[in-house]
Amino acid sequence: MPEPAFLDGNAAAGPLRELFTVDLTAAVGTCASCGDAGPLGGVRLFTQAPGLVGRCPGCEDVLFTLVRSERDTYLSMKGFTTLRFPTAG
Template sequence: MAGPLSEIFAVDVTAAVGRCSGCGSTGPVARLRVYGPEPGLVARCPDCEQVVLRLVRGPDAAWLDLRGAVSLRIALPS
């Protein structure tokens, strides 16, 4: 998921720490189990299998659904 997310964000989102809205588990986005690629990517919590993130990319836009994440903590350079 690192490649598609890098097209949208200026920082490495796979290193961000997210919290699953289903079970409350926290961990890096890179730990999510990714399924796809058609019709889009779906990332599930490795602990409870809830969908945390959905990403669909079209020719001129991307749709990102994060409703399965309570939060994302993104470290920023100083």
């Protein structure tokens, strides 16, 4: 039987853990709506919702949402086309 052409998502655990140990506010994100790029720390953050809502300073579209409950944390970053992190080393 031939080997599958993919791994399961658990293979990403190490690389993802490395990424999310960085200061995300310094990561440069590109807005999926208008194409503006800038550091995550420069988004407009709204806290009146049951969590955090980050909006693009250029077009006001939602870039990310972060909601925490007692048991879980929900993170959506669907408003970004990319997030660029500096590589350590």
